[in-house]
Amino acid sequence: MDTRLSEFREIRITKYVPELDILNNPILKANEKRFLEDFYEFLENDLDEDLRKLEELNYHVEEPIEDKKQEIVIGIMKKLSDHGYYSTIGTEDPEYELGPIMRNALIAYALCGGRWSDYSERYIAGNWSIEMGRLAGGTLYCNPVNYKANTYQKENFLYPVSKEGNIGASAMTEFNAGSDIFDMELRLMEEDDTVVIKGKKVFITNGLIANFIIVYGRLNSGQLGAVIVPTEDLSLNDFRAARVYTYGMRDAFVSRLIFDRTKVPKENLLRGNGIDIMFHQLTEERLVISAEALGDAMKKILFSHTWASHREQFGKRLHQYQVIRFPIAENIRQLNLLLSALFQYARTLDEKPELVSSKIMAANTMGLKIQTTELAFESAQHCFRTMGGRGFIRQYSNQIGLLDPYCMIHGGGSNYVLEDSESRRFFKTRPTKPERTDVFPRIDLFFE
Numbered sequence: 001m002d003t004r005l006s007e008f009r010e011i012r013i014t015k016y017v018p019e020l021d022i023l024n025n026p027i028l029k030a031n032e033k034r035f036l037e038d039f040y041e042f043l044e045n046d047l048d049e050d051l052r053k054l055e056e057l058n059y060h061v062e063e064p065i066e067d068k069k070q071e072i073v074i075g076i077m078k079k080l081s082d083h084g085y086y087s088t089i090g091t092e093d094p095e096y097e098l099g100p101i102m103r104n105a106l107i108a109y110a111l112c113g114g115r116w117s118d119y120s121e122r123y124i125a126g127n128w129s130i131e132m133g134r135l136a137g138g139t140l141y142c143n144p145v146n147y148k149a150n151t152y153q154k155e156n157f158l159y160p161v162s163k164e165g166n167i168g169a170s171a172m173t174e175f176n177a178g179s180d181i182f183d184m185e186l187r188l189m190e191e192d193d194t195v196v197i198k199g200k201k202v203f204i205t206n207g208l209i210a211n212f213i214i215v216y217g218r219l220n221s222g223q224l225g226a227v228i229v230p231t232e233d234l235s236l237n238d239f240r241a242a243r244v245y246t247y248g249m250r251d252a253f254v255s256r257l258i259f260d261r262t263k264v265p266k267e268n269l270l271r272g273n274g275i276d277i278m279f280h281q282l283t284e285e286r287l288v289i290s291a292e293a294l295g296d297a298m299k300k301i302l303f304s305h306t307w308a309s310h311r312e313q314f315g316k317r318l319h320q321y322q323v324i325r326f327p328i329a330e331n332i333r334q335l336n337l338l339l340s341a342l343f344q345y346a347r348t349l350d351e352k353p354e355l356v357s358s359k360i361m362a363a364n365t366m367g368l369k370i371q372t373t374e375l376a377f378e379s380a381q382h383c384f385r386t387m388g389g390r391g392f393i394r395q396y397s398n399q400i401g402l403l404d405p406y407c408m409i410h411g412g413g414s415n416y417v418l419e420d421s422e423s424r425r426f427f428k429t430r431p432t433k434p435e436r437t438d439v440f441p442r443i444d445l446f447f448e
């Protein structure tokens, strides 16, 4: 059953807003613009139809849509991969002379935000779920595997994803160990020439559709480690994956995984400490999520702007009311400030790859991730407010992906945990013996 009411018309973006067009941004360099122009062309010619099919499916209830979605999502990842837009591992880029991190960030921005197309005079859809699937496979799976894999592991587990567009997933989160990943309970038991996996994972993006999963857990030594699970291996038993149904990110296959003494060969085990493997790609992940959030915020602002320009109440267009107009202007200002920080960090990391292990860089990109995902969240709230009752129904919220940014306050490291660790760091001091004046208030202070 299609849930759309015929009385409600679809919102169509009809106006070009120069401040929201990244190609119009003066701080983007010529080669970066060329890359983006080509990506937008690919988005319009190769992906737009698939993304609209996904949107269409989300208007239906009481009908099986998951198999159709799965096929579309897997097809999109393959198309991205065929054009070199999935993983940035081994992407030699003489054409655009673009570093891998800037490249990754620009794709993330464009794929989440979509774009008003001057050529076809319509809005080309963006989709954060699809981008999250791309990030999970192309970056969160590929980067740690590339970091630690030996030649055998690269050939069998990395290249099928990074070069051929198979689906990858990264499984850290558990029911008890969420933010606190050090508390992981899943066991990786080393027995002769096999690793026996016992435990459960939850909220794993791509989990249900993945061909390869990097699974983190506790080794015999008690240390954290990582093993690759090829899900299509015919001898793989006692493994189950099920979809977790979310209210946002509806096209991302966020999943629960159960490993019930699942056996994989010992040669699938990555060497090194699991924490080091997980954290190695953190700075890049934070930048790509920031780019996603900014693309998404741009989309929400574009929809708020359109609706404010068209909807008339009390004899005036909504944009004539300051309460509607001001938040849109403020969000646009924030968006452009944060975009310039993103470009600067991404370019700097590309120029100096050794900064990937800089603690200050990791902290700065963490700050950017918090600010950008909070902006996406805020832009969604303003969009919801501007839309009135329409924001409340699928007919409109699907098209805009209104609830996607609610998920990303937690995805990629929960903002509140990150903020807490940030604030603790600011107050970190060497313990000193308290002086008497620290224990009792100094009386002279009261008379100053």
Ligand SMILES: Cc1cc2nc3c(=O)[nH]c(=O)nc-3n(C[C@H](O)[C@H](O)[C@H](O)COP(=O)(O)OP(=O)(O)OC[C@H]3O[C@@H](n4cnc5c(N)ncnc54)[C@H](O)[C@@H]3O)c2cc1C
Residues within 6 Å of the ligand: 136, 170, 171, 172, 173, 175, 177, 178, 179, 180, 202, 203, 204, 205, 206, 249, 254, 407, 408, 410, 411, 412, 413, 414, 415, 416, 417, 420, 421
């Ligand atoms: C859309 C989406 C996709 C995801 N994809 C993946 C994936 O592919 N792979 C994967 O492994 N995981 C994935 N996750 C899981 C995600 O990483 C976790 O949801 C996140 O780490 C938070 O864990 P939790 O949900 O158990 O919340 P909890 O850890 O239970 O936290 C609950 C609340 O308490 C707050 N809190 C907890 N500790 C502190 C603290 N010290 N200081 C301040 N506040 C604190 C948190 O911020 C949060 O608001 C995904 C999540 C989402 C929403």
